[in-house]
Amino acid sequence: MSVELTVGTRVLLRRVRAEDEGRFLELVEASSELHRPWVALPRSAAEFAAYLARFDQVGAVGMVVCLREGGDMAGMVNINEIVRGSYQRGVLGYAAFLPHAGRGYMSEGVALAVRYAFDRLGLHRVEADIQPGNAASVRLVERLGFRREGFSPAYIKIDGMWRDHERWALTNEV
Numbered sequence: 416m417s418v419e420l421t422v423g424t425r426v427l428l429r430r431v432r433a434e435d436e437g438r439f440l441e442l443v444e445a446s447s448e449l450h451r452p453w454v455a456l457p458r459s460a461a462e463f464a465a466y467l468a469r470f471d472q473v474g475a476v477g478m479v480v481c482l483r484e485g486g487d488m489a490g491m492v493n494i495n496e497i498v499r500g501s502y503q504r505g506v507l508g509y510a511a512f513l514p515h516a517g518r519g520y521m522s523e524g525v526a527l528a529v530r531y532a533f534d535r536l537g538l539h540r541v542e543a544d545i546q547p548g549n550a551a552s553v554r555l556v557e558r559l560g561f562r563r564e565g566f567s568p569a570y571i572k573i574d575g576m577w578r579d580h581e582r583w584a585l586t587n588e589v
């Protein structure tokens with residue numbers, strides 16, 4: 416049975432799974448300078464297990480962006496905080512892994528995740544909360560057509576500090 420959720424030109428998306436633990440933790444460790452202070456990802460086996468447990472496929476879907484050539488994880492992208500009813504929305508979380516950052520893989524992977532959210536999960540809206548100064552992340556969502564909708568001071572606690580975030584979103588207009 417195929418484990419792929421969706422396939423692009425150079426990357427594919429699949430669900431993150433228990434067998435990813437070793438390589439995932441290695442890549443997070445190698446990418447710590449890139450990630451801080453923008454995201455906090457699991458750094459131990461216990462944190463990885465708690466991370467996996469969040470993805471019940473109803474409220475949240477956890478995925479990795481894998482290279483079609485070789486299969487290594489170029490990054491991760493999650494659709495979190497899925498709300499149904501009148502909202503039909505999810506909140507994206509994503510990060511590249513070194514040494515694969517800066518080669519267009521994440522732009523393609525996040526675009527696939529957005530299509531997955533709209534076409535397969537039937538969501539109407541995806542959001543991304545981005546700290547002021549995170550230029551690479553803003554460029555990524557701008558490339559995908561997101562608009563900046565607002566600003567929330569002290570919005571998300573990352574690495575022990577409440578951090579301001581810009582609120583970016585894209586709605587499915589079809």
Ligand SMILES: CC(C)(COP(=O)(O)OP(=O)(O)OC[C@H]1O[C@@H](n2cnc3c(N)ncnc32)[C@H](O)[C@@H]1OP(=O)(O)O)[C@@H](O)C(=O)NCCC(=O)NCCS
Pocket residue numbers: 449450451453454508509510511512515516517518519520521522523543544545546549551552554555
């Ligand atoms: C934000 C983040 C995920 C972007 O990842 P990335 O790997 O740099 O993304 P991409 O490679 O898709 O895009 C980066 C650049 O590579 C360029 N690029 C290089 N080679 C490319 C290729 N062959 N094809 C397409 N684009 C290519 C892109 O055009 C883009 O240009 P830019 O510098 O003008 O933005 C990454 O910087 C990261 O992990 N940051 C820390 C975590 C984080 O901030 N997460 C988001 C929290 S809101």
